[in-house]
Amino acid sequence: MTTAAPPAELLAHRLLCVGFHGTTMSAALRDQVQRGVRAVALFARNYESPAQLRALCAEIRDAAEGPMIVAVDHEGGRVQRFREGFTAIPAMREVGDTASAEHAMALGQTMAAELAGVGVNLDFAPVLDVDTNPANPVIGPRSLGADPALVARLGCALLEGLQSGGVAACAKHFPGHGDTDLDTHFDLPRLPHPMDRLRACELVPFRAAIAAGVASIMTAHVVFxxxxPDRPATMSPAVVDGLLRRELGFDGLVFTDDLEMKAVADHFGSVEAALAAVRAGCDLLCVCSDADLQARIAESLARAIADGALARQQVARAIGRADRVRARFSGG
Incomplete structure (x- = not known):
């Protein structure tokens, strides 16, 4: 007897990491979870207090009747979605200035204790971009510094602190966003460095993080x-499957950056970018705000799975990687 293949709609929703509005579980999010979504990204708009957040995370998991990825950008500095009731984490540049791996690990442990305590089990951190461009409009103090070895050493300490406390880390933005001069929220940057430069600088922290066992990595909406020459890293098989998976040997979970960002939305279309990202080797597609867009992406993915334009074997591998993270970092 053969087991029936999972419905294409279910598989499509398993590929999404969705954001939503409100401080309680909306009917729309409940419907998405019932359809198969098993990854949620939280923002400041979802937060009132630790008690409220703990209840929200529990409600999400109850709706899923099983493990969920509940994620947040909790980098420190200006990118910390939960403020009141949480330790104020310094900007990573300040951490880099200390050059102390012990301090970085302790911060990671603090972050993990507070996040896990409310039911969050994945942190979109650390930022492993090497800040070699003072004019970079989006990374800057989010980076640990301009020295690849320092970023690698402290970034690994931070992620080890997070993961030892039960929160999956997500190194970003692969293969490096530190030397860009445009913000991917609004534009599509190109970084024209040769491979020897990328291997000597941008890739150093990511290689170290992979060796340290980082659970997940987020791609950059940057063309290399x-x-x-034609596609940003998020949509590029050469970057995700070729460089990250094959050359660097990473078989963990790969997130896209938010597909609503203009770097992909304006140049390729978010729906088209989602399909390209899965084909490139990404596992979870972040769509962080627009419920209508989330639905359109799910419909497009389901059609592609049903008609064979997206291989079920590749989809199964992506879901399997996410399942491993859900199982290891089971959260609340």
Whole structure:
């Protein structure tokens, strides 16, 4: 007897990491979870207090009747979604200035204790971008510094602190967003460095994080012509499957950056970018605000799975990687 293949709609929703509005579980989110969503990204708009957040995370898990990825950007500095009731984490540049791995690990442990305590089990941190461009409009103090070895050493300490406390880390933005001069929320940057430069600088922290056992990595909406002249890393098989999976040997969970960002939305279309990202080797597609767009992406993915344009074997591998993180970091 053969087991029936899972419905395409269920598989499509398993590929999404969705954001939503409100401080309680909305009917729309409940419907998405019932359809198969098992990853949620939280923002400041979802937060009132630790008690409220703990109840929200429990409600989400109850709706799923099983493990969920409940994620947040909790980097420190200006990118910390939960403020009142949480330790104020310094900007990573301040952490880098200490050059102390012990301090970085202790911060990771503090972050993990507070996040796990409310039911969050994945942190979109650390930022492993090497800040080699003082004019970078989006990374800057979010980076640990301009020295690849320092970023690698402290970034690994931070992620080890997080993961030892039961919260999955997500190193970002692969293969490196530190030397760009445009903000991917609004524009599509190109970083024209040759591969020898990328290997000597941008890739150093990511290689170290992989060796340290980082649970997940987030891609950059940045074009690297040395790897792929036409597509940003998020959508590029050469970057995700070729460089990250094959050359660097990473078989963990790969998130896209938010597909609503203009770097992909304006240049490729978010729906088209979602399909390309899965084909490139990404596992979870972040769509962080627009419920209508989330539905359209799910419909597009389901059609592609049903008609064979997206291989079920590849989809199964992506879901399997997410399942492993859900099982290891089971959260509340």
């Amino acid at each position: 012509p040395a790897l792929d």
